[in-house]
């Protein structure tokens with residue numbers, strides 16, 4: 887789940903320069919985070935989200951609350967993709983499994 891900028895933001899612009907992915911945008915003076923680009927700083931040299939760490943307000947930049955399992959699967963898929971180096975790991979697994987399963991069915995099919 888990406889970070890988001892709240893109404894407590896005082897537009898100090900500190901977070902703009904520290905985001906490693908360029909996810910923080912300013913439109914009409916309003917700061918916002920592009921959730922497609924925000925990686926929560928995972929995979930960068932930083933160990934904590936830089937926008938939150940540098941923000942001078944208490945809650946100007948917070949993690950978006952979201953569905954627990956959605957977040958869990960997002961993390962799981964990210965780790966899996968890193969380990970296997972394949973984004974479509976489960977799709978390939980399902981295709982291979984289906985193919986092998988139908989081969990076995992054909993092999994053991996009773997001829998009437």
Ligand code: SF4
Pocket residue numbers: 889904905906907908909910919923924925926927935936937938
């Ligand atoms: S969590 Fe990291 S990647 Fe996401 S907006 Fe903040 S600084 Fe950028």
Ligand code: SF4
Pocket residue numbers: 891892894895896897898899900901902917937940941942943946947
């Ligand atoms: S660091 Fe915090 S207060 Fe400053 S622009 Fe970013 S979100 Fe707003």
